[in-house]
Amino acid sequence: MAVLPINDSPSFDDDGRPKRTGTFWTASAHIITAVIGSGVLSLAWAIAQLGWIAGPIVMLLFAFIGYYTSCLLVDCYRSNDSVNGKRNYTYMHAVRSFLGRGQTVACGVIQYMDLIGVAIGYTIASSISMMAVKRSNCFHKSGGKNPCRMSSNPFMVSFGAVEIILSQIPDFDQIWWLSTVAAIMSFTYSTIGLALGIAKVAENGSFKGTVSGISVETVTQTQKIWRTFQALGDIAFAYSFSVILIEIQDTIRCPPSEAKTMKKASGFSITVTTIFYLLCGCMGYAAFGNNAPDNLLTGFGFYNPYWLLDIANVAIVIHLVGAYQVFCQPVFAFVEKTAAQTWPDSAFITKHYKLPLSSSRSYNINFFRLVWRTLFVCFTTIVAMLLPFFNDIVGIMGALQFWPLTVYFPVQMYIVQKKIAKWSVKWVCVQTMSMGCLLISIAAGVGSLIGVVLDLKVYKPFNTRY
Template sequence: MESHNFKYDDDGSIKRTGTWMTASAHIVTAVIGSGVLSLAWAVAQLGWIAGPVILVLFSLITLYTCFLLCNCYRYPDPVHGTRNLTYMNMVKTILGGRQYRLCGLAQFSNLVGACIGYTITASISMVAIGRSNCFHKYGHEAKCHASNYKYMCIFGAAEIFLSQIPDFHNLSGLSFIAAVMSFGYSSIGIALSIAKIAGGGHVDTSLTGLEVGKDVTEMQKIWYTFQAIGNIAFAYSFSMVMVEIQDTLKSSPPENEAMKKASVTGISITTFFYMLCGILGYQAFGNKAPGNFLTGFGFYEPYWLVDIGNIFIVVHLVGAYQVFSQPIYLLVESWCAGRWPQSRIMAKEYGVNIPLVGTYKVNAFRVIWRTMFVIFTALIAMILPFFNSIVGLLGAIAFWPLSVYFPTHMYLVQAQVPKFSMIWIGVKMLNVFCLIVSLVAAVASIQGMVTDLKTYKPFK
């Protein structure tokens, strides 16, 4: 009986071993994407006042809605209720079937979009390493262009291998490595910004960012401002994998307490790096800040340090891809196992000996399905290499329902908050504000896609 208790939780599921520290690593891996390096550009659009204010504002909104989600993991009681193992399961339990289907559409379109976006971003960093060495060798004016496609294939091959990690419970090591990488390239970006500032040279900055008439037209200023606000809002968004992360935590102390601690830790670390990268990057480059100051060649030298920063980005994105793809894998595998419970291809696991690791369990369906998914994301990335605009659109559409609407409405139901009370009114106002942010960012993303399509030549 003791050995049974050792292996299983009180509800009969496999015993969970995660702590607030492993959850913090998952959060940092999920939240600090390579988008941290575009924050100098975002602050340049908004200026010295609005830039930092919006960064702090969205960190507080994210933390608040995370706390609400933490308490919905068990229902109806936050400590002793029944566990909700996935975000969709939570929505179905608390809000019902129709909301559940809308949640699934928003969550999985966003997760698939993120995986495609990571494939593109990782390939850009790989290309940047070759270009950095080329510029160092032949000078900054040299034509050092290279195709992203072979690098997308390399990234896809790595993800096919890593996709065989069975579930979130086995991802802790990869998440810690990815979290360390995110600190690494953020620190390199910060250090290079400080060095550029210390080196002197005049750059234009202002309280309101890019100046109309001098840097941009009035219409461009509006589009860029919307894009910048959207970029910052979505840079904090990790709600679509939060419940799955919470489901890795041990049952004692209560999961909601541990997850709140992890959320504070993860979002505090994230905000610290976001503020440094955004503010120091803006001070270094002013209104001419590139979209990504490690791949956009805001820095050329020391070239080896720029290379290391881009290597860190690639390694981080390898881990982040797995964090975002796990809920997709789980959904399809759970459905297929329920549909064909007697199938040997679903149930049979084979032991494979891996040197220095030990025996690894391999399942035939898992190998086939996950390999197909990785190939699909790589192909879409190749067909639409400007997909970041589409990912921005998916992020804009999914940010409000996943990060604000569902968490706040589940909280209102679970806590039985009276209609038209001060808390109810406050929650509804937060919903309206974030909906407006999502809509203006979606419009800005569509405008970016229209601009990209004018010059787009596939496989060139």
């Protein structure tokens, strides 16, 4: 009996791995799940800084740039030929394949910095939501008479303690039901925020807000500029998904070509997400106008129904507890792999000990993993306690992600892949777009850092009660 070559095997793909089964719909679901997250909570505030005209236009601009650069990136899933070339399994593999070791190191540094920043941001967001649940119940019991001031620090410590335990679970991010739970939770709190915004607009009987956003009569001209820049970072953060696009593409079956399927999935997903973002952001702005809170569900623009706010904030916490681990796993794996390669003979680093859980089950404990992951969670928790500014951190992360990971590397890889001649019309166009996005990232980063500096002038670490 003749043996089929791997390329024609019904069980294996051209790289010898089991046949991929992903489709347009599964890819779209993964992208939508990855994009819709805690970033949606700051969109009403971002639109309030930009106004009714600039806010939606900027959001549509980021959506277009995200779609265009994702189309460039998916063509780089395969080296040399986007249909039959060698597969790149991750974003980093693609950068190494097209741009070499030097740029791969730079990409890795930015990516790991971003992941650490996301962990800090998720710690802050979770603690604010936990605090919001307690405050909403306090307000309800006192009829709004008690200011219900409390510190976020105990909630951050509680969140950190949970993450220390979960971080010891091997391959936590590979648990099959995790993405399903995350998707349900993110849609739950986003939909509640949208519904409450619509209800508030109906209660007001009109749309609030102005054409130019928050006025210089409310804030100074300088503050208006910094807040506008920070709003760009918040919107950029809401569209950050490029780093996982190649991984999603690696699940797609072929034929048709993975690039063709992913382009359709990216277009569909970004369209759905943008419609949802516009609804959430614009309804939040219409409900509160220029006083829109920096976090729609914890800024206490909404007080009732308090039980619905509790559900939304609990959903945020559940989502972020799992998302923290998903985003931190690459950092954990990188450090542990590097340590094992550097000190292969160290029992502390490489040896595993069996800890019996029952007569038939045991847990492999590694002391380096125990110590390192615990220290990492403690670090992110302490930084979050020192800088508990959700909106500022979101802006910084958006600025850090947007230009290098969403625009620069996809553009440079595409130029190499398609052999685009230097100074040709297409080369000039994509490089001009890249430089424009660099300026946006710089402005967003500066605006967010200024926001941190201003907040630190009135914030007392480990002492302030909200």
